[in-house]
Amino acid sequence: MSDRGYLQASNGIRSWLLTTDHKRIGILYAVAVAAFFLLGGLFAMLVRAELAVPGETIMGQDAYNQSFTLHGVVMVFLVIIPAIPGILGNFVLPLQIGARDVAFPRLNLASWYIFMVGAVLALCGWLVVGNVDTGWTFYTPYSSDGSAAVLWLTTAVFIAGFASIFTGLNFIVTVHKMRAPGMTWNRLPLFVWAIYATAIVQVLATPVIGITMVLLFLERLLQIGIFDPALGGDPVLFQHFFWFYSHPAVYIMILPAMGIISELMGTFSRQQVSGYTFIALSSVAIAFLGFLVWGHHMFVAGQSAISSIIFSMLTFLIGIPTGIKVFNWVATMYKGSVWLQTPMLYALMFLFLFAIGGLTGIMVGVLAVDVHLHDTYFIVAHFHYVMMGGAMIALIGGLHYWWPKITGRMYSETAGKIAAGMVFVGFNLTFFTQFVMGSRGMPRRYHDYKQLLAQYPEFAGWHLASSIGSFVLAAGLFMILIYGLRSLRHGPPASANPWGAATLEWTHTAVTPAAHNFHRTPLVTRGPYDYHLAPELFRSEEQAEHPVATNQEDNIRE
Amino acid sequence: MQDRGGFWLPEAASSLAGDVDALFNFVLYTSMVLFAAVIGSTIYLAVRYRRRNQADCPAPFKESKWLEVSWIIIPTVLVVIVFTWGFQLFIRLGVSPPNSYEITVRAAKWNWLFEYPNGARSNVLHVPVRRPVRLRMSSSDVIHSLFVPAFRVKMDVLPGRYTYAWFEATRQDTFPLMCTEYCGQQHSTMLTDVIALSQDKFDTWLESASIDESMPPSARGELLFLQQGCQACHSVDGTPSVGPTLQGIAMSEREFTDGTRAVADDNYLREAILNPAAQVVQGYAPLMPGQYAATLASEEIDALVAYLQVLEVP
Numbered sequence: 010m011s012d013r014g015y016l017q018a019s020n021g022i023r024s025w026l027l028t029t030d031h032k033r034i035g036i037l038y039a040v041a042v043a044a045f046f047l048l049g050g051l052f053a054m055l056v057r058a059e060l061a062v063p064g065e066t067i068m069g070q071d072a073y074n075q076s077f078t079l080h081g082v083v084m085v086f087l088v089i090i091p092a093i094p095g096i097l098g099n100f101v102l103p104l105q106i107g108a109r110d111v112a113f114p115r116l117n118l119a120s121w122y123i124f125m126v127g128a129v130l131a132l133c134g135w136l137v138v139g140n141v142d143t144g145w146t147f148y149t150p151y152s153s154d155g156s157a158a159v160l161w162l163t164t165a166v167f168i169a170g171f172a173s174i175f176t177g178l179n180f181i182v183t184v185h186k187m188r189a190p191g192m193t194w195n196r197l198p199l200f201v202w203a204i205y206a207t208a209i210v211q212v213l214a215t216p217v218i219g220i221t222m223v224l225l226f227l228e229r230l231l232q233i234g235i236f237d238p239a240l241g242g243d244p245v246l247f248q249h250f251f252w253f254y255s256h257p258a259v260y261i262m263i264l265p266a267m268g269i270i271s272e273l274m275g276t277f278s279r280q281q282v283s284g285y286t287f288i289a290l291s292s293v294a295i296a297f298l299g300f301l302v303w304g305h306h307m308f309v310a311g312q313s314a315i316s317s318i319i320f321s322m323l324t325f326l327i328g329i330p331t332g333i334k335v336f337n338w339v340a341t342m343y344k345g346s347v348w349l350q351t352p353m354l355y356a357l358m359f360l361f362l363f364a365i366g367g368l369t370g371i372m373v374g375v376l377a378v379d380v381h382l383h384d385t386y387f388i389v390a391h392f393h394y395v396m397m398g399g400a401m402i403a404l405i406g407g408l409h410y411w412w413p414k415i416t417g418r419m420y421s422e423t424a425g426k427i428a429a430g431m432v433f434v435g436f437n438l439t440f441f442t443q444f445v446m447g448s449r450g451m452p453r454r455y456h457d458y459k460q461l462l463a464q465y466p467e468f469a470g471w472h473l474a475s476s477i478g479s480f481v482l483a484a485g486l487f488m489i490l491i492y493g494l495r496s497l498r499h500g501p502p503a504s505a506n507p508w509g510a511a512t513l514e515w516t517h518t519a520v521t522p523a524a525h526n527f528h529r530t531p532l533v534t535r536g537p538y539d540y541h542l543a544p545e546l547f548r549s550e551e552q553a554e555h556p557v558a559t560n561q562e563d564n565i566r567e
Numbered sequence: 568m569q570d571r572g573g574f575w576l577p578e579a580a581s582s583l584a585g586d587v588d589a590l591f592n593f594v595l596y597t598s599m600v601l602f603a604a605v606i607g608s609t610i611y612l613a614v615r616y617r618r619r620n621q622a623d624c625p626a627p628f629k630e631s632k633w634l635e636v637s638w639i640i641i642p643t644v645l646v647v648i649v650f651t652w653g654f655q656l657f658i659r660l661g662v663s664p665p666n667s668y669e670i671t672v673r674a675a676k677w678n679w680l681f682e683y684p685n686g687a688r689s690n691v692l693h694v695p696v697r698r699p700v701r702l703r704m705s706s707s708d709v710i711h712s713l714f715v716p717a718f719r720v721k722m723d724v725l726p727g728r729y730t731y732a733w734f735e736a737t738r739q740d741t742f743p744l745m746c747t748e749y750c751g752q753q754h755s756t757m758l759t760d761v762i763a764l765s766q767d768k769f770d771t772w773l774e775s776a777s778i779d780e781s782m783p784p785s786a787r788g789e790l791l792f793l794q795q796g797c798q799a800c801h802s803v804d805g806t807p808s809v810g811p812t813l814q815g816i817a818m819s820e821r822e823f824t825d826g827t828r829a830v831a832d833d834n835y836l837r838e839a840i841l842n843p844a845a846q847v848v849q850g851y852a853p854l855m856p857g858q859y860a861a862t863l864a865s866e867e868i869d870a871l872v873a874y875l876q877v878l879e880v881p
Contacts, residue, residue: 070752144749150726151709151751238727244710245725278616279623283630309712310723311730314661318654325646332642333635339605340630342612346623349613357609364605368598375649376657378591381719384712384747448591449577450716452747455755464743465577509621544624 014521016417029114030524035100036415037121038091039408043490045087045128052080054483057439061476063459063469073456074142079135081145086166087128089400090258093265094176094211095124097407098204100415102180104514104522105198107189107531112182120175127169134161144454146255149236149247153228160229163222170215170222173261177211180204189513191533198512198537199275199288203268206292210257210264210299218254221247245311252303260299262396264292266403267334270356273406274338275538276510277353279547280345282538284337291330298327308379317376324374331367335360350508351425355406358433362398366391369444387447390440398436405432405489412493413503414514417521420496424488431485438478446471509547512537516546580742580763581718582699582735586656588719594649660720663733667701670694674704674711674724676856677753678796679744687776688794692744692761694736695769701733707858712748715761723748736763752854753809756799788874791867800855803878810855811848815880822849836872 015032018024025033055076059067068076103111111117135141138158143151152159184197184205197205224235225247234240236247267288275282282288304312304320338360347353369391373379382388413419446468451458458468506515514522517531535542572578575595576588616625670692671682681692694700704713704724711724713732722732736742746757764772782790792798800810817836822828824847829835838845840863843855863871 070755074749074752074754142751148710148749151749238725244727279618280625281627281629283628284635287635308657309721310710311725311728314658317657321654321657322650325650328646329639329642333638335605336638337630337635339609339612340634342609342616344625344628345612345616346618346625347613347616348618357613360609361606364602368602371598371646371649372591372594375590375594375653377587377653377660378594380657380660380721381587381591381716383721384714445575448575449572450714450743450745452714452745452755454749457755460756460758461743461745464741467571539627541624541627547622547624 014417014519015524016521018524027118029110029118031099031103031111031114031117032415032522034117034121035096035098038095038099038124041121041125041128042088042092042096045083046092049080049083049088050483050486052076052083054479056080057476057479059456060458060472062473063457063462065457070456071140071142074454075135075140077454078141078144082131082141082162082166084396085145085258086169087131089262089396090173091124091169091176093269093400093404093407094173094180094204094207094261095121097200097269097404097411098176098180098207098265101411101514102201102204103183103187104414104518104526105201105512105537106184106187106192107513107517107527107533108183108187109526111179112187113179116175117179120172120179123175124169124172127165127167127172130168131162131165134158134165137161146251147225147247148251149225149228149242149244150238152225153237157229160226163225167219167222167226170219173211174215177208177215180208181212184208189531189533191531193533195286196533196536197289199271199282199285199292200265200268202289203264203271203292206296207261207264209293210261210296214254214257214261214300217250218258221250221254224250245307248307248310249303249312252306253300256303256306257296257299259392259395260295262400264295266359266400267292269403269407269410270338270359271334272510272512273352273356273410274341276410276508277348277350277356278342278345279348279509279540280341280343280538281536281540282337283340283343284333285536285538287333288337291333294330295327298323298330302327305374305379308376309383321374321376325371328367328371328374335364335367348508351420351422351429352406352410352508354426354429355402355409358429359399359402359406361433362394362402362436365441366394366398369394382448384453385447386443386451386453389453390443390447393440393443398440402432402436408493410508411514412496413507414518414521416497416500417503418496418500419503419507420500421492424492428485428488428492431481431488435478435480435482435485439475439482440478442471442475442478446475506546509540511535511540511543511546516543577716579717579719580737580740581715581720582737583656583660584717584719584737586659590649590652590656593652597645597649663701663731664699667699667733668695669701669703672702672704672713672724673707673862674713674746674757675707675796675858676709676751677746677757678799679713679746679757679759680794680796683773683776685773685777687773689776690794690796691759693769693772693776694761694763695766696736696739696763698766699733699735701731704730704732707862708856709750710748711746711750711757714745714747715742716745717742718761721747736761739763739765739768753799784870784873785877786874787867788870788872791863791871792874795859795863805880809851811851813875813878816878817876821846823847824849824851833872833876836875837868840868840871 015030059073138161140156141158141162227233228235232240234242236242236244271282302324304316305324308317373382451468503520505520513531517527673680682688706724706726713724714721718734720732720734722730742761744759744761800808802808802812803814805812805814816831819831820828821831841860844853847853
């Protein structure tokens with residue numbers, strides 16, 4: 010137990026900031042993303058506090074507009090996009106395929122620094138130049154004049170994009186070239202499949218946002234007239250460019266989350282993940298189709314009716330592979346052995362919230378219905394159910410699941426379950442109310458709704474309920490932060506495979522993996538969820554603690 | 568407004584609102600059934616197969632190919648239905664009947680201006696009931712979006728291009744109209760009403776709202792002041808607002824942000840309308856749009872200046 014593996018391989022701040030160990034880089038991302046999540050969350054709480062009661066309460070229009078802008082920019086570009094690939098992709102992917110590291114360890118560290126440069130630029134733009142109130146979408150021509158901080162933010166998004174591209178490249182090469190012997194494509198854990206599909210989207214889509222941001226930058230600086238109609242440009246062109254990236258980006262956010270859920274459903278049901286091939290290939294299908302649906306953000310933006318109809322049809326196509334995944338996750342529990350530990354609670358919470366997010370996605374994909382729902386709180390609720398209820402909940406579930414492997418400690422299971430309950434209740438109170446007020450007509454990005462109350466008095470109650478929910482949600486998230494940090498020092502030591510999982514990071518590494526991961530390259534002889542072929546994993550706690558030394562069925566290659 | 572609508576949707580008051588609601592409800596209730604099935608099975612399976620012994624090692628269960636295929640076919644059939652239904656209705660929402668009454672809409676930060684075929688202008692959208700109305704819309708600055716929840720109508724309003732929306736109000740009432748594309752500081756106050764009137768009442772209103780050439784210039788200026796939405800930022804009763812109050816402005820001394828001063832004579836007032844950023848009054852931000860040189864006729868500017876001169880302190 011004294012061996013803390015990669016965590017103690019070397020010491021000092023330099024050993025962290027100059028590390029090329031994929032596991033340590035994962036932790037660098039975790040620390041950065043956690044800090045940005047707190048910041049983005051703070052802006053969210055300011056927004057909900059202002060909206061709790063009608064009239065101007067804690068801030069004026071300008072401060073409000075900046076708050077929702079920064080909430081969006083921070084959460085999208087600095088939290089959700091880098092979070093799962095950066096933290097868990099880095100930490101888990103090489104371990105799951107039996108590799109020593111990613112294919113390009115130095116590039117991996119460079120990605121983190123590039124991401125941090127982008128993040129610092131974005132925060133400088135806000136702190137030094139100030140006054141960014143364009144919304145995270147930077148729609149032209151509103152963003153073409155106004156504060157110079159827009160230039161900082163677009164530069165930041167441009168630079169952070171490279172981090173995403175490099176990470177994607179690294180993972181693609183790693184999955185192709187670094188798999189352990191016997192780790193065939195049919196034996197890849199579904200998390201790897203999901204990260205692989207994500208990486209393809211990252212590499213192909215991110216350059217488009219880069220180009221868009223350069224064009225926006227040049228337009229601001231040189232007045233070249235691409236998007237601004239006053240200069241002869243077309244503002245809708247910007248929306249096409251923007252969503253050509255930002256819709257695939259939705260899949261950069263949700264695909265890795267789906268990968269986590271596959272792992273959790275398998276391990277905590279101790280059953281083969283139902284429809285392995287369907288789930289794996291549906292990730293690829295979603296990644297591909299995700300490129301072809303950007304126009305569904307623009308049904309009422311002035312694009313042609315033909316475009317809208319085609320985009321609506323393609324949008325529904327994505328619903329099918331997504332549905333396949335959900336049905337298979339549920340079916341995985343059939344004739345399994347379901348262990349309701351905290352990570353599994355998050356997986357089930359994901360199924361509940363993501364089902365709502367997905368089904369309302371179908372609703373807003375229906376052309377005539379979207380005309381009414383577009384740009385109302387219904388949309389706000391829909392994408393929070395997918396992004397927060399989907400991506401972030403899966404990330405939290407995944408962090409609980411891999412926590413013993415990352416830190417070598419167990420968190421408090423009781424505290425974990427209480428916090429999960431608070432997150433579930435708080436989240437639904439915050440966002441379900443927004444579906445109702447949205448379909449009743451409440452527009453998004455409104456600083457105040459006092460003037461609407463004369464004809465829509467019900468908005469006051471829904472807004473108040475939503476704000477109360479947001480505080481419950483925040484309290485639940487804080488509780489996770491506190492018991493997580495506490496466990497680093499006071500948590501009971503973990504065993505190498507506390508959940509009885511069957512993938513390599515649990516079966517073939519120490520409690521916390523050594524800096525070089527595996528003492529010997531593993532030889533893979535079974536699928537990732539073939540629990541019945543490895544009953545020793547959970548028959549005896551003793552055996553599970555020293556799997557490399559005692560596991561008889563381990564085929565170890567010199 | 569008596570009718571408050573149902574739980575999910577607000578009151579419906581246009582010829583197509585009922586059709587949109589029927590589709591909304593179909594998708595909603597189908598989704599609820601699917602959701603109940605998925606979550607019901609989840610809870611059942613999680614309880615039925617809960618772990619009783621840590622050493623449990625269930626036999627592997629191979630999914631049935633037929634089950635997988637049914638999971639592909641059933642959702643496909645459902646989405647084909649809602650897609651077809653949705654796009655047919657979308658076409659009807661998009662194509663206005665040929666006999667529609669056309670109203671020109673101009674959106675600007677942060678007010679709406681509606682212009683009628685006889686030259687009448689208003690900040691409130693008056694429409695005849697039971698007659699298709701087509702809106703031809705453009706923006707003089709950023710992107711806005713016109714949304715009337717009761718009509719289930721929404722369309723973005725773009726600079727440098729026309730977009731269209733149409734509806735047929737089904738009853739006489741007042742309905743809120745909102746901007747739903749974020750357009751800057753006062754986005755949330757870019758609200759007005761749609762007033763649906765009987766054809767008789769509408770004709771009477773239209774007559775009274777048209778600019779009468781025989782009106783005195785200051786009265787025409789007052790009408791223009793309201794139609795252009797100036798009152799959104801400038802009060803005429805001394806109340807401070809986003810911009811300075813205009814009460815008693817004529818011949819008063821103004822102090823500007825650069826420290827200079829000037830007396831507000833005719834030429835100052837004209838310049839302040841046409842080129843508002845040139846001299847900004849101390850204590851205020853340079854927020855006033857600079858579009859008026861392009862959108863106002865010179866007689867209209869004369870009328871506005873005449874109106875400003877009569878705004879005396881009582």
